Amino acid sequence: MSAAHDGTGRAARRRFATLGRSVALFRAFLVEQSDPDHFYGLLAQDSVRQVSGYVPLAGRTVLDVGGGPGYFAAAFRAAGARYVGLDPDVGDFSAAGDSVAGMLRGSGTALPVRSGGVDVTFSSNVLEHVAEPTRMLDEMVRVTRPGGVLFVSFTPWLSPWGGHETAPWHYLGGDRARRRYERRNGRPPKNRFRETLHPTSIAQTLRWARGNPEVELLDALPRYHPWWGRWVIRIPGVREVASWNLLLVLRRTGAEPGGAAEKTELAGGRVAM
Template sequence: MSVLTQLHALRHHELERALAWFPAPREAGRTRTVLEIGAGTGHQARLIGERGYAITAVDLASSHYAGDRVHPVIDYDGRRLPAGDASFDVVFSSNVLEHVRDIDAFLDEIARVLAPGGIAVHILPTPAWRLWSTFTHYGWLAKRLYALVNPPPALEAGEHAPQVPKTLRGYLSTFFPLRHGEQGTTVSELWLFSRRAWLARFRAHGYTIVADEPTGLFYTLSNVCGERIPLTARARLAGVLGSACRLYVMTR
């Protein structure tokens, strides 16, 4: 199983939790519109479309997954959403907002394209994810060093051979777990990724929180064990070690 296939399996599970909060795909003969921000390969957007929604997916042209797209994704600049005011019944993002540099302006931009009575649904990493990703970084490093010395004979689709870093930041991120998002540090992300911090930020921009809940899977950035840990086991681990992500549902 490739890394990309594993990622799709995790995102599929999380999307099912999010879809439970979406309104019905159609009402009074009209198909509801959904915007996915940071769509990556478009895997989740494709699944949303298969449920009957009119889906628009956007991401940066520089996305790591731009070459692996399985659904149409519109390139945009990461600041101004390519849509008119009040265009979407649902705005959805999965593990994206922590990567937005000017998050305050972007939350207002999301509100601009959200239709009256619409909802925003965001999946975001938790402090548990940050903590365990820091600890398991060195397991990932050991696997990477082994793969450099003993390269596999062939790579599966979506996999990339380990490369020797070419920049100082590349070396630092290899040997030391750097921050994941655009704010703070590796340590301060324990606070920035907390439920309390995200709720305060959303409310500061006029959002009303409808619900927030763990997505119920344990995983880390390093994904050291990969497919050797099935989703059922990851669900049990989340009850002990903490859920990797949390789901936030809101209106404005």
């Protein structure tokens, strides 16, 4: 990232992170279950704008770890990026009407991607669903080229939405919240405590970022807050609840290679650059 882009990007990020934008995202969140196309489409566009405030996307290869139903594919490609989505179930991509071309099936903790093979690694609300979150983070670092950028967001366990559909009862314990959900709905929740949903904290993730010599921490902020609400990240304890969702922006350390990245090719289940 050039100094010029960093300076203009900082101003753009502040103009982008308005109260109106936060309200729009919250309203869309309220209809996530009934109108997922609206919510995830808006979130994808918002995420691409947020990423673009740190790194130009045109011509860059983006790996989306946990791409899910593919809502992010169109948004990243519209920004000029070469998008590769990865998910344990490639069939999920069809939910957004997208082709599985350019998509990979694989685990976030064992990415089927060559080391240093992508310019940008991105993951939206996946880390809390991984039993070994630091292992997934290490894998994202491995596949990012020196000078490349990583964007990782997740919902902390103590966030008001930390229990996902069992919230806010997760504050009384994940197992208790799960049992309550089953009694009221006659079925287990999709996000099951310590099976498909794990208690991940901001403190734990920041310790990993600050202690990893292979990355430089560029930013840590509440993903959906207006720019003047960033202060909550600086207060231990408070940030676990008040941030709602953490976004980490990291740069892969090492010498940045010159020239543009080569075109992505899918070969033998791995991404070759």
